[in-house]
Amino acid sequence: MSALLIGLIAGIVCSFMVFRVKRFFGYDDSLDAFGVHGVGGTMGALLTGLLASGAINAAFGKDAAGKPLAIGAVDGNWHQVGNQAIGMGIGWALSIVGTLALLFLVDKTIGLRVSPEEENAGLDLSQHGEEAYDLNS
Secondary structure, three states: OHHHHHHHHHHHHHHHHHHHHHHHHOOOOOOOHHHHHHHHHHHHHHHHHHHOOOOOOOOOOEOOOOOEOOOOHHHOOOHHHHHHHHHHHHHHHHHHHHHHHHHHHHHHHOOOOOOHHHHHHOHHHHHHOOOOOOOOO
């Protein structure tokens, strides 16, 4: 049930990011990678720390009575939410630094932008020599 709840919550949040937040801020994310993978992954990581259960995976072993030790906040281990947040922060930091480094390299080698003329003509035509959609037929 935890996995279903995580999927439901993350799905709603991702949809909100893709259809509302992106439109509000007007950022260019044609594949919705940030709204789906960035935000969805972040939500999934935090909710995993919240909803992880020793009944499903006794990752920390069992106590003297044979009961699984608390894994997530739902079991009483709120530290796992913090652990998940730290891991998420590390992931974000690596992604940001890696993205900025790659953008810098691409900008210095082939450039990040096409000319305004190529952009107006459409990238399918100017970059690939063909039209992706034939809207006249």
